[in-house]
Amino acid sequence: xxxxxxxxxxKDMQKILNNISNESIPYLFLLPCLxxxxxxxxxxxxxxxxxxxxxxxxxxxxxxxxxLENYKEILGDIAFWKATLNTIIFTVGSVIGHLIIxxxxxxxxxxxxxxxxxxxxxxxxxxxxxxxxxxxxVNWQLLLNPFGIINYGLDKLGIINEPLDWLGDPSxxxxxxxxxxxxxxxxxxMVSFLSGLQSIPKELYEAAxxxxxxxxxxxxxxxxxxxKPVIYGVALLDLIWxxxxxxLVWLTTGxxxxxxxxxxxxxxxxxxFVNFEFSQASTVAVSILIISAAFTIFYLRNEKSRx
Amino acid sequence: xxKIDIKNLVKYFGPQKILHGIDISISKxxxxxxxxxxxxxxxTTLRMVAGLETISGGEIVIGDRVVNGLxxxxxxxxxxxxxxxxxxxxxxxxxxxxxxxxSRINKNIIDKKVREVAKILDITDxxxxxxxxxSGGQRQRVAMGRAIVRDPEVFLFxxxxxxxxxxxxxxxxxxxxLLHQRLKNTVxxxxxxxxxxxxxxxxxxxxxxxxxxxxxxxxxxFHNPQTLFVASFMGSPPMNLINAKTLKNGIKIKNLEINFxxxxxxxIDKNVIFGIRADDIRLSDEDNSGIPVKGFVNxxxxxxxxxxxxxxxxxxxxxxxxxxxxxxxxNKEYSFNFNMKHAYFFEPETGIRIS
Numbered sequence: 001x002x003x004x005x006x007x008x009x010x011k012d013m014q015k016i017l018n019n020i021s022n023e024s025i026p027y028l029f030l031l032p033c034l035x036x037x038x039x040x041x042x043x044x045x046x047x048x049x050x051x052x053x054x055x056x057x058x059x060x061x062x063x064x065x066x067x068l069e070n071y072k073e074i075l076g077d078i079a080f081w082k083a084t085l086n087t088i089i090f091t092v093g094s095v096i097g098h099l100i101i102x103x104x105x106x107x108x109x110x111x112x113x114x115x116x117x118x119x120x121x122x123x124x125x126x127x128x129x130x131x132x133x134x135x136x137x138v139n140w141q142l143l144l145n146p147f148g149i150i151n152y153g154l155d156k157l158g159i160i161n162e163p164l165d166w167l168g169d170p171s172x173x174x175x176x177x178x179x180x181x182x183x184x185x186x187x188x189x190m191v192s193f194l195s196g197l198q199s200i201p202k203e204l205y206e207a208a209x210x211x212x213x214x215x216x217x218x219x220x221x222x223x224x225x226x227x228k229p230v231i232y233g234v235a236l237l238d239l240i241w242x243x244x245x246x247x248l249v250w251l252t253t254g255x256x257x258x259x260x261x262x263x264x265x266x267x268x269x270x271x272x273f274v275n276f277e278f279s280q281a282s283t284v285a286v287s288i289l290i291i292s293a294a295f296t297i298f299y300l301r302n303e304k305s306r307x
Numbered sequence: 308x309x310k311i312d313i314k315n316l317v318k319y320f321g322p323q324k325i326l327h328g329i330d331i332s333i334s335k336x337x338x339x340x341x342x343x344x345x346x347x348x349x350x351t352t353l354r355m356v357a358g359l360e361t362i363s364g365g366e367i368v369i370g371d372r373v374v375n376g377l378x379x380x381x382x383x384x385x386x387x388x389x390x391x392x393x394x395x396x397x398x399x400x401x402x403x404x405x406x407x408x409x410s411r412i413n414k415n416i417i418d419k420k421v422r423e424v425a426k427i428l429d430i431t432d433x434x435x436x437x438x439x440x441x442s443g444g445q446r447q448r449v450a451m452g453r454a455i456v457r458d459p460e461v462f463l464f465x466x467x468x469x470x471x472x473x474x475x476x477x478x479x480x481x482x483x484x485l486l487h488q489r490l491k492n493t494v495x496x497x498x499x500x501x502x503x504x505x506x507x508x509x510x511x512x513x514x515x516x517x518x519x520x521x522x523x524x525x526x527x528x529f530h531n532p533q534t535l536f537v538a539s540f541m542g543s544p545p546m547n548l549i550n551a552k553t554l555k556n557g558i559k560i561k562n563l564e565i566n567f568x569x570x571x572x573x574x575i576d577k578n579v580i581f582g583i584r585a586d587d588i589r590l591s592d593e594d595n596s597g598i599p600v601k602g603f604v605n606x607x608x609x610x611x612x613x614x615x616x617x618x619x620x621x622x623x624x625x626x627x628x629x630x631x632x633x634x635x636x637x638n639k640e641y642s643f644n645f646n647m648k649h650a651y652f653f654e655p656e657t658g659i660r661i662s
């Protein structure tokens with residue numbers, strides 16, 4: 001009787017132990033990844049937030065804790081608000097540009113043409129995405145230079161009378177930047193939409209055709225609703241990326257002329273590595289972090305609802 | 308309602324000829340079924356009538372308009388697709404109303420029409436739902452509703468029942484037939500299922516390899532197959548078909564001789580393919596009209612209302628239909644009566660019937 005009870009108990013213990021080891025195995029596999037991500041992400045993250053609460057960090061040995069003083073200062077600074085506005089213009093403009101160009105090109109390269117030509121066009125159109133930002137920036141600087149080929153071409157076509165300083169003129173710089181950013185970023189949208197387009201059943205278009213829908217009817221009533229989940233996810237992702245985009249802006253206009261194309265990321269860099277005001281830099285960085293985090297939460301929620 | 312004339316219709320996919328000159332004439336209000344194995348060109352023909360495939364040669368006339376160059380929407384047709392092709396983002400109501408909305412018809416009229424059709428199809432309570440929440444049968448109804456709402460001159464069905472389970476398929480088949488009796492539209496219906504073809508059609512067109520093998524009423528193609536293919540394709544179980552040699556007073560199938568008074572068209576000492584339906588081979592105990600042949604039963608398939616008895620006479624295998632109540636023992640000899648009045652003979656080389 002007693003031995004049976006002990007055997008039972010033993011069995012139960014075994015079960016519990018088994019359960020624990022079964023449940024912990026997945027975490028074991030995740031551990032290396034979590035450790036690396038944790039140390040590489042959480043430490044700098046913590047540091048940035050910490051820096052933003054001190055004054056004169058890094059440059060002075062004993063920085064003083066100032067609480068939210070830095071934030072107060074930044075929020076009262078007109079340059080910060082100008083940079084925020086520029087960031088919004090740049091981000092929203094870029095994403096709209098990416099969406100329009102990306103969608104149009106996705107539709108174009110999804111058409112039923114010679115398969116070899118189609119593969120060629122698809123490959124060529126992805127190129128902007130492959131180049132590093134530095135190459136893109138230098139190329140566009142050369143193209144948009146007052147003595148560059150774009151000015152030359154426009155002049156020859158009689159559209160302009162004298163060369164324009166696309167990146168140096170405050171009224172043109174943001175537009176030029178949007179052009180470059182659109183060129184650089186559309187392939188991501190194009191590729192994502194292309195795969196989305198290919199998963200739309202052909203019968204839906206045929207049904208729409210029989211129902212009397214023309215090109216725009218089919219686009220509006222079949223393509224868009226079918227792509228909607230992809231559009232939403234991709235646009236949000238693009239928004240998050242573009243919002244923090246630094247190299248393209250820094251290497252083309254450098255936030256200038258003046259501060260006309262200064263965005264939050266270039267502002268952070270300028271504070272940190274031009275002015276050596278790391279506390280202010282951290283404060284701006286934290287503001288980027290908060291806004292990006294908000295977008296990311298939206299994105300994750302959207303992804304979750306799709307699953 | 309319109310008549311449809313398909314004249315010498317040809318289709319190439321690249322260099323490959325898919326349709327070799329199809330001629331079909333469908334009168335007003337007729338239910339025409341295109342049937343054949345996959346790849347026979349039946350769906351392509353239908354899609355060419357719909358305007359979803361270009362026409363490489365020939366002419367399609369709906370009513371008295373040549374529609375070759377017309378867009379699908381200008382042809383006065385509505386189509387039901389195999390996988391329904393309902394717009395996933397639209398409610399059932401909007402799925403059905405879409406074509407009317409595109410033609411900018413008054414909202415109240417659209418509402419009235421959609422509800423009318425929904426009532427006919429018994430889907431009124433589904434109108435606010437999205438297709439993803441519907442069962443296969445319900446989707447099928449909505450797809451039909453979408454077609455009916457437009458009040459088209461011609462209905463096109465592309466294997467509409469093949470995604471349904473057997474029971475539902477039978478039920479929907481009957482509903483389509485009833486609906487046609489009520490609406491009296493001209494219909495072209497594509498299927499690979501010969502039972503569907505038999506039960507639905509006013510006219511059956513049997514296709515193979517891009518050609519028409521035979522067209523006619525279900526009764527005609529079933530009882531008067533003009534080719535070996537039609538004979539083997541129509542009917543379940545398929546017709547017994549077997550190589551034979553003609554004798555003076557009958558035929559010889561390997562070592563089995565069947566003596567009967569044969570038609571004068573059957574020359575003596577000629578290789579033919581002999582065909583007889585399972586319905587025309589009965590147990591002698593049940594029906595002793597015809598020529599008795601003794602055979603060993605090696606398999607009995609029970610279909611409920613009747614049984615299919617597979618039996619062999621020497622090296623020759625036949626299938627007979629027997630009464631479900633007849634208890635047959637395996638590997639036992641029984642006498643079967645061949646009703647040679649309903650025997651068919653075909654040329655072995657061409658497959659053409661010798662009548």
